Amino acid sequence: GAVVSQHPSWVICKSGTSVKIECRSLDFQATTMFWYRQFPKQSLMLMATSNEGSKATYEQGVEKDKFLINHASLTLSTLTVTSAHPEDSSFYICSASAQISGNTIYFGEGSWLTVV
């Protein structure tokens, strides 16, 4: 079946630095990918829609200058958390829609970010 891979699976960074998280569709092309954030014991909240070759669409309340999204190819989207602060510590998950599987939506394994 379709697989979405995220890297790194966990990362610790210092406050004020930037962190990049990659999301790859391994065996299908994804023109659209989605980035979610999940705080402990809470549900997934959509942050932005990543469109291949164009600007991402951000949800209300999500700072586009802080969470930079790049979707440079049909199999790769990246999320960069710029000038990270402890409150940005969270579980970041991407998803992609696989038309080859009847538009099933697959999620990556997620990336744990801890900002110290």
Place this chain on the structure above:
Amino acid sequence: QKEVEQDPGPLSVPEGAIVSLNCTYSNSAFQYFMWYRQYSRKGPELLMYTYSSGNKEDGRFTAQVDKSSKYISLFIRDSQPSDSATYLCAMSLGVSTSYGKLTFGQGTILTVHP
């Protein structure tokens, strides 16, 4: 009011029990309904995916959708300890690129004890 309401539980059942998980929603424009299972510190895993009202069965899992009541359910038969996880309902408007834009319920924590 949240768009999707889901009782967070926790829900604890003995092995072999039938588990019923539910979500209600307020936006009648939702067209696609999914159930995901999420183990601790992992990404969500798709269990069931339905479009229309009615029942859909896959092994021990049955998904029900009642669009008139804005209510969806997931039933797990013969529950196993390995079913212990957080179960998330999710919904989509299903329009073009918004198809993959999911609105999630809070998730129900399920524990199946031997």
